[in-house]
Amino acid sequence: MIRIEPFGAEALMLTLADTPKERLPGRIAQLADNLSQALGDALIDLVPGWTTLLIHYDVMQYSLSEIQARVMPVIEDWHQESDDLERVARLHEIPVWYAGPDLESVAKACSLAVEQVIDLHSRREYRVGAIGFAPGFPYLGELDERLVLPRLASPRVRVEAGSVAIAERQTAIYPQASPGGWHVLGFSAWRLFDPQAEPPCPLAAGDRVRFIAVDEATYRAEGGQAAWD
Amino acid sequence: MGLKIIKPGPLSLLQDPGRFGWRHLGVSVSGPIDLQAAAWANHLLDNRWEAPLLEIALGGVELEAEVDTWLALTGAPMGALLDGRPVPAWSRFSIKAGQTLKLGFAQSGQRAYLAVCGGITATPILGSVATHRRDGLGGLQHNGQPLKAGDHLPCIAAPDAFDQTRGAAGRFIPDYREAPRVRLIIGGDGERFGPEQQARFFENTWHVQPQSDRMGIRLSGKVPLVPPTRQWSLGVLAGTVQVPPQGQPIVLMADCQTMGGYPVLGFVHPLDLGRLAQCPAHHAVHFIPAELGTVQAELRQFYSFFKNHALGLCPSQEGSLV
Numbered sequence: 004m005i006r007i008e009p010f011g012a013e014a015l016m017l018t019l020a021d022t023p024k025e026r027l028p029g030r031i032a033q034l035a036d037n038l039s040q041a042l043g044d045a046l047i048d049l050v051p052g053w054t055t056l057l058i059h060y061d062v063m064q065y066s067l068s069e070i071q072a073r074v075m076p077v078i079e080d081w082h083q084e085s086d087d088l089e090r091v092a093r094l095h096e097i098p099v100w101y102a103g104p105d106l107e108s109v110a111k112a113c114s115l116a117v118e119q120v121i122d123l124h125s126r127r128e129y130r131v132g133a134i135g136f137a138p139g140f141p142y143l144g145e146l147d148e149r150l151v152l153p154r155l156a157s158p159r160v161r162v163e164a165g166s167v168a169i170a171e172r173q174t175a176i177y178p179q180a181s182p183g184g185w186h187v188l189g190f191s192a193w194r195l196f197d198p199q200a201e202p203p204c205p206l207a208a209g210d211r212v213r214f215i216a217v218d219e220a221t222y223r224a225e226g227g228q229a230a231w232d
Numbered sequence: 233m234g235l236k237i238i239k240p241g242p243l244s245l246l247q248d249p250g251r252f253g254w255r256h257l258g259v260s261v262s263g264p265i266d267l268q269a270a271a272w273a274n275h276l277l278d279n280r281w282e283a284p285l286l287e288i289a290l291g292g293v294e295l296e297a298e299v300d301t302w303l304a305l306t307g308a309p310m311g312a313l314l315d316g317r318p319v320p321a322w323s324r325f326s327i328k329a330g331q332t333l334k335l336g337f338a339q340s341g342q343r344a345y346l347a348v349c350g351g352i353t354a355t356p357i358l359g360s361v362a363t364h365r366r367d368g369l370g371g372l373q374h375n376g377q378p379l380k381a382g383d384h385l386p387c388i389a390a391p392d393a394f395d396q397t398r399g400a401a402g403r404f405i406p407d408y409r410e411a412p413r414v415r416l417i418i419g420g421d422g423e424r425f426g427p428e429q430q431a432r433f434f435e436n437t438w439h440v441q442p443q444s445d446r447m448g449i450r451l452s453g454k455v456p457l458v459p460p461t462r463q464w465s466l467g468v469l470a471g472t473v474q475v476p477p478q479g480q481p482i483v484l485m486a487d488c489q490t491m492g493g494y495p496v497l498g499f500v501h502p503l504d505l506g507r508l509a510q511c512p513a514h515h516a517v518h519f520i521p522a523e524l525g526t527v528q529a530e531l532r533q534f535y536s537f538f539k540n541h542a543l544g545l546c547p548s549q550e551g552s553l554v
Contacts, residue, residue: 008419009417009419009524010419010420010467010469010499011417011419011469011471011472011499011502012417012499012501012502012524012527012528012531013469013502013531014467014469016420016466016467022463022464023464035256047252047253048252048253048254048255048256049255049256050255050256050467050490050491051256051467052464052465052466052467052491053464053465054464054466055464055466055467056467057466057467057468057469059252059255059469062528062531062532062535063532063535063536063539066525066528067524067525067528133465133491134256134257134258135258135465135467135489135490135491136258136489136490136491137258137366137367137489138254138257138258138259138260138367138369139257139258140258142465179368181366196257196258198357198358198369202257203254203257203259203358204257204258207256208256
């Protein structure tokens with residue numbers, strides 16, 4: 004069931020499903036492309052979530068009823084398309100040095116061996132459901148059920164840049180050092196946000212991601228700088 | 233050449249309307265936390281709506297002009313002195329090379345805006361010079377840092393831009409000592425809060441918590457709200473009222489994140505956010521319901537007044553600073 008509702012005076016929220024589904028991020032990315040064509044410069048920002056798409060629009064060009072009238076047919080066309088019609092999803096293979104500070108506590112909490120945690124985390128292909136929280140921070144899903152844990156009871160003051168972490172059914176990479184409440188399994192040397200690069204973020208909502216376990220030497224050779232006590 | 237910063241104050245930030253078009257990558261919009269006061273400062277100088285200006289939190293700024301130009305100061309009154317003589321509030325005034333402008337501390341409100349004829353020149357990053365400290369974007373050095381002593385705010389010389397001072401009409405100048413009545417559109421998860429929680433929100437007297445900042449104004453009330461649950465994070469924007477499980481609302485402000493996971497009660501009128509931003513810690517705030525159609529009409533009126541105004545009396549920034 005699709006819902007369209009105002010989200011404040013300058014945005015429209017589309018809710019496209021009740022719960023996330025495997026192909027939905029790619030489908031939402033496709034809808035975002037269609038909408039940005041249809042709305043032109045009246046569109047200010049389009050923010051995909053796992054089940055939603057937030058349209059920030061220019062109130063000088065469209066009132067609520069006008070923007071709804073523009074958006075409705077685009078959604079109807081999109082809704083009738085086959086599920087196969089998604090934006091071409093790129094696959095990113097991201098090397099991870101699995102040596103995070105929470106690796107052992109995660110293994111213990113999940114009654115698994117450390118090697119099993121690494122295997123379960125790196126075996127899967129994930130989808131980028133959304134990018135948010137901080138510039139370039141990708142929410143990836145869905146995590147193997149056997150690794151599902153709640154967020155840390157009290158967030159860490161500092162999580163290293165490149166930290167690969169898990170919480171609930173999601174995994175993510177911290178683009179820069181910041182406070183954080185996820186369980187850190189390892190580190191990636193990838194730069195996830197560079198305002199000077201084009202595009203500034205290598206990942207986009209709908210993309211596919213796979214983690215490749217590497218050793219510390221490989222991580223360091225790629226420029227990884229994580230250090231913690 | 234421009235304005236030389238002698239004292240930067242506790243938190244003075246270069247701002248413009250904000251960094252639009254990058255929220256899908258998690259980049260915050262940023263921009264002035266009090267849009268009206270900022271828009272008036274540029275308006276009084278016939279600047280473009282986008283002209284970069286200074287947001288001064290709490291005061292304590294001292295600067296010296298290196299060129300003859302015109303400035304405008306709006307927002308919180310800070311007992312501004314130009315070479316020791318008081319500067320009229322919400323007005324433009326001329327400043328000559330060698331003269332010093334000194335701002336004391338905010339007598340009411342929290343933030344003042346200082347605009348300069350033609351705008352402050354800075355290199356945009358992702359389309360904007362707006363300073364966002366946590367994201368490390370914008371500002372004079374493009375790394376999100378606030379102003380510091382010894383900084384120069386580059387601007388053009390414009391000695392003859394105007395022949396007289398001019399101020400905003402009194403009815404446009406808020407009295408920041410009053411407890412504001414902030415208008416709110418119910419939305420997001422608002423329906424799921426139910427009529428009882430909505431009524432509690434509008435009846436409560438809320439107080440601004442000291443840990444409020446440019447990212448969010450945290451409120452506390454005697455009777456906390458009981459929010460519904462929300463499972464999946466979704467896009468949010470400035471003005472969104474989030475209610476975490478402990479029931480004390482947070483109003484997202486200019487530097488807010490692009491996505492959030494807390495239940496959303498509704499949205500503050502964009503033109504009331506500035507008034508909320510001017511409330512010091514412990515200040516009382518009330519909320520009253522608003523209709524979306526009215527809010528959109530007022531926004532359109534506001535944007536068309538300020539965005540279409542620039543008459544170009546000030547020499548434009550482009551071309552004259554080569």
